[in-house]
Amino acid sequence: MKYRRFLLFSLAIVQMQLLLSSCGDDDLKKVATISDKKVAITSNRSYGVDVIYSDSAKVKARGFAPILDKVTPTDGAHYQEMPKGVKITFYDKLMHKDGTITSDYAIMKETEQITIFKKNVVVVNVNLTFNTEELIWDENKHSFFSPKGVITKPDGTVINAVNFRAPEDFSTVDFENAFGETYIKGDLTQ
Structure with missing residues (x-):
């Protein structure tokens, strides 16, 4: 019985030595460089944020977010x-x-002046309903961009659009490599 305990204890010590010897100097140096790169982030959280955007005393838009985090990295x-x-x-x-x-x-990136939905x-x-998983608003270009999405028009036309672009008011849209289904009014037999 004593021999068995001694054997188990010896195996445990050998395993510990193997584990400790596998930690080379390079690994310890990596840990030191990673710990030197400290990132400090301050965050302010607001709840039920309601923002009104106006220009020349005329309301242009109103935004509501249940939670708004203002983040300031170092x-x-x-x-x-x-x-x-x-x-x-x-x-x-x-x-x-x-x-x-x-x-x-x-996310609204203030430095780049873009908002990503x-x-x-x-x-x-x-004029339309546009569904996508990502839409980018570029404040400097006064335009919206999306890698892809689905446009649905009031007449039932459905367009799968790639590289979607539109001005801020969505008065026109531009896209590439589209495919979809459209409806034509009138008699086509004439």
């Missing part, structure tokens, strides 16, 4: 994250609802 690239999604309502000159954008997640993104206005 590198200075500030951003605002909406982890529970966002809904933006656009208004025309007469303050009538002109369209909406909703998504399950959004992700997960179940839906754009609705009188």
Whole structure:
């Protein structure tokens, strides 16, 4: 019995030595360099955020986010994250609802002046409904971009669009490599 305990104890010591010897100097150096790269992030969380965007005292849009995190990393690239999604309502000159954008997640990168909407993104206005998984708004170019999505028009036309682009008001759309289904009015036999 004593011999068996001694054997188990000896095996345990040999295993410990093998484990410790496998940690070379290179691994320890990597740990030191990784720990030197400390990243400090400060975050401010707000709940039930309702923001109104106006220009020349006219309301252009209203945005609502259940949660808004304002994040300030040490590198200075500030951003605002909406982890529970966002809904933006656009208004025309007469303050009538002109369209909406909703998504399950959004991030506004202040330095780059872009906003990225992700997960179940839906754009609705009188001309179309656009469904995608990612939509990017470039404030400098005053345009929206998406790698791909589905456009549905009021007449029932459905277009699968690649490289979707539209101005801020979605008055026109541009895309490549599209395919879909459309409806033509009138008698085609004549």
